[in-house]
Amino acid sequence: MPDTGQSFRFAPTPQEIETLALEALSRLPEPFRSYLSNVVMLVEDFADADILKEMEIDDPFGLTGLYSGRPFGQEAQTGDLPPTVHLFRRPLLDEWVETGVPLEALITHVVVHEIGHHFGLSDIDMHVLEDMVAP
Template sequence: MSRAQFEEIVSDALEDIPKDLLDQIHNVAIVVEDEPPVDWQARGWDGHEHSAADGRSELLGLYTGIPLTQRGDFYGFGGATPDTIQIFAGPLSRISRDAADLRHQIHTTVIHEVGHYFGIDDARLHQLGWS
């Protein structure tokens, strides 16, 4: 799948978010990267992971920022930098069986990371079927 096609699927996933929720997303950069940072586990980042058949964890997406539920009254007054949602093309492609599965995995990962922006933790995302 080309990079443009991959990014289009990410965009489609965002369009599937209900408008009332989408309207609440502000100051978030959503980017597609080829691979996650090499040292992501050492940094303690918590993203959307998948355990490969060989037991390795693949980081599929990562939300970096302050979730809406943790922002104080003065958040943003000092010119807050954008939160970031990174979607990793390499790992998503590796875990997918075919193009349809890749589309599903991208969609799930985008929704999962947007859920983190709204303050939803991994356990709840799992309960909701977004893990």
Template sequence: MNAHSEPGRTDPFEDAIDNTLSSLPANLRAAMSNVEIVIEDEPPGGQRLLGLYRGIPLPRRNSAYGGVLPDKISIFRGPITRLAAGDENRLRAEIRHVVLHEIAHHFGISDERLIELDRY
């Protein structure tokens, strides 16, 4: 996932993303279509983001969808690492939360609906 990783060394940030993805039910992973997940150092333009989904959510795709670049989920290492403040458990929990949040956008779930779901 990260082209900057050294051979033989594991990246805890990347591992947390991989663990989150592998914890998803197989049918949900299979339903993820034409999407890539990347780690970036910081969000664009100084925005206050932990992650960002860019693309066409699955429910909005129609028969004209095709031949397009993959949707992109960016997970921002800097802001998440600062938020975790050296706590490895919190780092893993924050990464999991952000990855699942951005995957939800891929499936067409809005921020408003995610907030509503989190209240229950």
């Protein structure tokens, strides 16, 4: 397996993926961090079939992360679920093995991209932010 900066004897568990994701969040600069206290982080093996269908993705390995919820600055409505970053463990692990990108860097990339959706950032802004928090 590629070097991740961490030693994994077996495929990382959802809890280990979550730990890496939370570490990535902790490296975000202010004011981003202070606005993320209500964002939920979920690690699941795959996106469910409804999400894949809605996004017109045929291969469940084709989606590594997803942001769901109202973007930052939009007023919450009664019944809204909290904003959530979903990380899909099996596609992340496949991409890690296929690309050789360190797992911590890959998870950071996905987390920053999904958090970028929460804040309404452009792709360029997301790349700048990712460079700032790279492990």
